[in-house]
Amino acid sequence: MGTSTSETAPQGAEKKPVTFARQSELRRVPVPSLSDTCQRFLEWCQPLLNEAELTETRRATEQFARTGGPGEALHQELSRYDSKPGVHSWLDDFWPQRYLGRRDPIALNANFFFLFPDAGEDQISRATHLIAGAVHYKNQLDTETLPVASMRGNPFCMEETKYLFSATRIPAHGRDEVRKPYSQAEPGPSPARHILVFHKGHMFTLEVIGEDGVPYNPAEVAEGLRSIQASYPQHADAGQSVGHLTTMVRATWADHRQALLSDPKNAELVDRVETALFVVSLEDVLPTNDLKACDNLLHGNSANRYFDKAVTLIIFANGQAGINIEHCGLDGTAVLDFVDFLHSADTTTHAKGAGAVPQGLPPVDPVVFELTPAQQATVRQAGAAFAKRAQNAASTTFNFDDFGTKQIKTFKVSPDAFFQLAMQLAHQRTKGMIGATYESIATRQYNHGRTEAMRVVTPEIAAFVNTMKDPASESATRIASFRAAANAHVTRAKQCQAGDAPEQHLWELLMIHGRRGDELGIPADVQPAAKKESGGLLGWFRKKTSGAKPTTDKTPFALYDSPGWLKMRDDFLSTSSAPSINAIYF
Numbered sequence: 001m002g003t004s005t006s007e008t009a010p011q012g013a014e015k016k017p018v019t020f021a022r023q024s025e026l027r028r029v030p031v032p033s034l035s036d037t038c039q040r041f042l043e044w045c046q047p048l049l050n051e052a053e054l055t056e057t058r059r060a061t062e063q064f065a066r067t068g069g070p071g072e073a074l075h076q077e078l079s080r081y082d083s084k085p086g087v088h089s090w091l092d093d094f095w096p097q098r099y100l101g102r103r104d105p106i107a108l109n110a111n112f113f114f115l116f117p118d119a120g121e122d123q124i125s126r127a128t129h130l131i132a133g134a135v136h137y138k139n140q141l142d143t144e145t146l147p148v149a150s151m152r153g154n155p156f157c158m159e160e161t162k163y164l165f166s167a168t169r170i171p172a173h174g175r176d177e178v179r180k181p182y183s184q185a186e187p188g189p190s191p192a193r194h195i196l197v198f199h200k201g202h203m204f205t206l207e208v209i210g211e212d213g214v215p216y217n218p219a220e221v222a223e224g225l226r227s228i229q230a231s232y233p234q235h236a237d238a239g240q241s242v243g244h245l246t247t248m249v250r251a252t253w254a255d256h257r258q259a260l261l262s263d264p265k266n267a268e269l270v271d272r273v274e275t276a277l278f279v280v281s282l283e284d285v286l287p288t289n290d291l292k293a294c295d296n297l298l299h300g301n302s303a304n305r306y307f308d309k310a311v312t313l314i315i316f317a318n319g320q321a322g323i324n325i326e327h328c329g330l331d332g333t334a335v336l337d338f339v340d341f342l343h344s345a346d347t348t349t350h351a352k353g354a355g356a357v358p359q360g361l362p363p364v365d366p367v368v369f370e371l372t373p374a375q376q377a378t379v380r381q382a383g384a385a386f387a388k389r390a391q392n393a394a395s396t397t398f399n400f401d402d403f404g405t406k407q408i409k410t411f412k413v414s415p416d417a418f419f420q421l422a423m424q425l426a427h428q429r430t431k432g433m434i435g436a437t438y439e440s441i442a443t444r445q446y447n448h449g450r451t452e453a454m455r456v457v458t459p460e461i462a463a464f465v466n467t468m469k470d471p472a473s474e475s476a477t478r479i480a481s482f483r484a485a486a487n488a489h490v491t492r493a494k495q496c497q498a499g500d501a502p503e504q505h506l507w508e509l510l511m512i513h514g515r516r517g518d519e520l521g522i523p524a525d526v527q528p529a530a531k532k533e534s535g536g537l538l539g540w541f542r543k544k545t546s547g548a549k550p551t552t553d554k555t556p557f558a559l560y561d562s563p564g565w566l567k568m569r570d571d572f573l574s575t576s577s578a579p580s581i582n583a584i585y586f
Contacts, residue, residue, distance in 0.1 A: 017144035026447040041502040045564035057564030088448040099328035113297035132350040133342035142189040156444040163329030166190035167310035171254035196276040201236030201303030203367040215356040239376030241303035244383035279312040417486035435572030441496035460488035524556030
């Protein structure tokens with residue numbers, strides 16, 4: 001764990017391209033051995049299982065990993081894939097399937113948010129500040145003068161920065177796609193000069209960069225935002241706010257997007273939306289507390305959202321602000337680098353850094369789709385359905401400020417381990433059990449590295465919780481148990497950082513079978529009929545992408561139906577950290 005820093009050139013030195021200059025220094029994500037993965041899998045799921053369940057899981061794992069067995073053949077295919085020219089990591093296809101393959105709505109289920117600290121600015125001033133910072137960041141990214149993020153002098157992969165501007169998730173059948181710059185279809189930085197602005201369900205484009213590539217100055221951008229607020233003082237008709245469609249299941253949204261594209265004028269507007277640098281939502285909501293602000297950042301009124309856009313900056317009527325992120329190409333650490341940059345300077349400094357100059361009022365254009373009555377009814381229904389789902393999402397916030405990282409470190413304990421142990425103990429006392437727990441571990445030290453899935457519950461944590469349950473246990477015993485559990489947590493986190501974790505490896509082997517098992521002649525452990533109608537994880541891969549409904553929960557290998565696999569991945573808690581003073585809640 002820890003926070004990242006940025007490397008800068010010496011003062012007065014000539015600015016040279018640095019942003020991607022150290023990519024060649026990054027190591028490849030290591031491919032774990034099959035035997036190590038299977039051994040760790042059994043170790044990781046063991047605290048969640050009884051003896052019978054562990055025996056069944058061990059038998060299924062040994063069958064999968066046996067010499068000449070399916071696991072060995074699939075692992076060999078994975079190794080061949082990893083060595084192919086143009087492949088950066090054995091996870092190159094895992095991540096698109098992990099995020100773009102899901103068929104349920106991404107709003108509420110996948111997009112994530114950060115709540116920023118108060119800045120003492122009104123709504124337009126805060127929005128202008130964030131826009132100026134984002135344009136400054138883009139300027140440095142485009143010229144490749146954005147410093148390389150690093151930790152303790154070791155560079156991080158900067159690939160995710162390419163998803164920050166003009167990146168849009170495109171709904172499709174089977175698996176979504178991504179429209180973004182730095183791609184074969186759109187090489188290099190985004191040439192777009194406009195952002196998308198929402199106000200009361202109305203959509204606008206606002207140019208923030210002039211025709212010669214020079215940004216508008218902050219006063220002009222602020223005036224453009226005010227003109228948007230003044231142009232439509234009333235809320236848009238719910239049937240006209242196309243952003244509602246982005247809350248639908250992906251295949252259904254794909255059909256409606258195709259219908260929009262069939263009309264030339266609407267197709268042009270879709271293009272304007274999808275190429276916009278980012279989204280700014282000017283909310284008329286006045287949150288009464290942090291929880292209300294967080295709920296609005298997570299979902300809000302979808303008339304004021306387009307959840308497929310990579311970055312949405314949300315500014316409330318009182319100047320509070322935050323960000324909503326589409327997850328397919330962006331993880332928390334890369335977004336926090338961006339967020340920290342936004343808050344690293346005032347509006348004037350950002351504008352000066354980007355080279356902004358006065359150019360007059362920037363062009364503002366309403367984005368009004370021509371919808372048939374049937375389309376309007378669909379948009380209206382999508383908005384109502386999402387509002388109901390949002391209302392049914394129960395959430396709360398808890399701010400603990402009695403002590404924090406500095407004091408925990410005086411105990412010579414990892415703050416992350418301290419927090420995780422506290423959560424496990426609280427969960428046991430609340431629910432009467434410990435349950436599977438996920439923690440995201442950043443792996444940006446690798447080329448195209450993203451995250452590794454850590455499973456928090458270790459035998460030492462289970463022992464610690466049991467020790468704390470025992471009223472007869474002495475303080476010394478409790479402290480010793482705590483330290484053993486904290487050390488075990490740190491050891492496992494380091495394993496994940498080193499790429500020595502089982503879950504994503506086993507998951508990718510299953511995906512390979514789903515994609516190429518028949519072609520490779522890799523047999524399954526179950527009968528062909530069950531394989532054909534498979535559900536479970538393979539069903540998630542095969543059936544969900546085709547829209548068919550699984551008829552059974554059987555997967556082609558017993559390992560993926562074992563109690564260990566099912567219980568280890570059935571999360572009671574999903575935990576990650578956001579180590580930044582600019583993320584109050586997330």
